[in-house]
Amino acid sequence: MDLNILWFLLIGVLFIGYFFLEGFDYGVGVLLPFLGKNDQERRVLINTIGPFWDGNEVWLLTAGGAIFAAFPNWYATLFSGFYMALFLMLLALIVRGVAFEFRSQDERPAWRNFWDIMIFVGSLIPALLWGVAITNLLRGVPIAANMQYTGSFWTLLSPYTLVGGLATLLIFTLHGAIFLTLKTEGQQLAGARRAASVLSILAALALLLLIILSYSNTDLFTKLGAGIVFWAALVTLLLACWLIRAGKSGWAFVMNGLTIVFATVAIFWGLFPRVMVSSLNPLWSLTVSNASSSPYTLKVMTIVALTLVPVVLLYQAWTYWVFRKRVTVKDLKY
């Protein structure tokens, strides 16, 4: 296998890791105003993701670094092309990151409310924008022969890509709700269950719509495998719907997690061997060949990644083990 194909796969894996892990902490952020009625409850919710969110976010940074190292032209065209969208996401991630740290450093309700809103907005925007972004990669954006993006911010917004955004938003929020059913107790557990059951229906509808629209908006279904995996994402989501109602939160988390995995796999599969589709001319699409680094750089990076990724997985898994207990009001520190 060529190394640039391996790196395409590896970047896919990094995005899966990012969506799977940070998906639930975005979800918890989005649910914060709905499930946290008072300051104490919000603190419980935040503490369920407190030890993890920062480590989860590094998956995104690593994916960004990996795109830069392995496919410089992809990095350059994507980030200069999706400029305003990316900028909005950066702002969201900035305020969200400091909000987690700052919100409890002052007692005043106005201060806490402000940062809690920032956590909400800062989680909602990336959860939405990632769906918009990856559906745009697949649907195609105006890229000229010289690899430069020629559209604007508004080019990125179409009914199809907005449905993509809605789907990631709902699936991530559902992921957060199911995560909370595993990490809370009592009243909050009941609230999280109710939220998960409503969200699971909405998420399934959004994903169904996305799949149907993908037939006319993309060429994903010309690849049988990608099509099957995309539909499989809906099947696991429906299973999650049922498992939530059956009270089997652990399995529901696994199934919804699989939905995230399958949907991401489907989109990357649909893309391959392109990394960004040009809507102007199929020949102008960026591909794993014309966007990639030199074979030498890919070789070096492969050795580094194959050594380090297992280590990272190991110690991140260890932290989830250390903080496996449910978080309750009793655990809050006064």
Added chain:
Amino acid sequence: MEALILARLQFAATSSYHFLFVPLTLGLSVLVAVMETIYVRTGNDIYKKMTLFWGKLFLINFAMGVVTGIVQEFHFGMNWSEYSRFVGDIFGAPLAVEALAAFFLESTLLGVWVFGWDRLSKSLHAAAIWLVAFASTLSAFWILAANSFMQEPVGYIIRNGRAEMTNFFALLTNPHVFYQFPHTVLGGYATAAFFVMGVSAYHLLRKNQAEFFLRSFRIGLTMGLIGTILLVGVGHFQGQHLVNSQPMKMAAAEALWENEAPAPLNLITLIDVKNQTNHSTIQLPALGSFLAHNSFTSEVKGLKEIQAEYETTYGPGNYIPPVTPLFWSFRLMVAAGLWMILISLYSLYLLRKGQLAARPRTLKALLWSIPLPYIANICGWFMAETGRQPWIVQGLQKVNEAVSPAVSAGAVLTTLIAFTLIYGVLAVADLYLLTKAIKRGPQELPTDKPLASKKEASLWT
């Protein structure tokens, strides 16, 4: 052209802002780790209090460093897409390795440290903060290895219209990084040391928890003394290296227009960029030659000569960076460094005599010295980056060839304004929280043990 200037402004603003938080993270993580280690070794609760107090300040600062760092990672693609295409084959690698090897470790273990007080054994908990400190330093190495390629390209070949990596090992052993890495990390240590010394001085002035703050001060001072003295040494050798590798940068920093043998050291001068000369100079004879080449007689090349050489090599153009701000930022950095050594030595003397707490003027001077390392850090980076102009990668690509063609001036202006506003608001919030936590001082540990374990995790909540 306008987009270029705005993109440069944005890079300068966001990078400088990011680097207000990074040095303190680098140094304070080590100091907090030292404090917690003493606590684990001695079981003395005062060191636990110390770990919690300074740890809280560390966390407030750390959050700002992390979120502003995210921008740095995506910046190159957003505003500098042609740079990214040109050097991505080389420059992307250390950034990716940084995320994989260092940033993962730092973020994950910090979460463990903050929330793990009652979930881990004492020594494992202390190990977590040591790993955070180690990861921060490692992170600095990879970032600086990337930056060093921009200053002194090595291990590459120009092929397919871009710079391609030929030797990863050469990238890691770039001579430039072997000066820049210790210089930057020691700068971080000095920043944290003066932060701890200054904050301790604030409380000593108010006769507040004298024992706690004298002990904190001693730990800070140890790092401050070692850090600043080594810093000046490393800086000296780095300067000598730059005379050879980036002669234009050093000649501009010294405002040396003509070749001179021996070259004097200009202490203060009025620089006349238009006529390429200086007026009313106060200088020390032959010291410029000594600093550059360890010899009182050797010739040091001036700006005009280097400009002529570059024109022969790279074609017509202006290769002289802005001399006046470089000259003054260099002097400001060196002056700050020397002041830090002096006041550290004097504090050591007072501390040994047991008189530090009784010297309000020294304590005030220490308090007001907190900003100095910050100023020195920014001046140093200003010199490193502006001194390389007009190049973005020394000798290979110019800044005006690097900017994103797909991004309009309006878009850059919008993001520049938004970043400035948000960063401004965050700076106010950050300073407010830091001063609040500093003024409140260390908190008593609860006596009840089971409760204690819960109170400890309150660093976060």
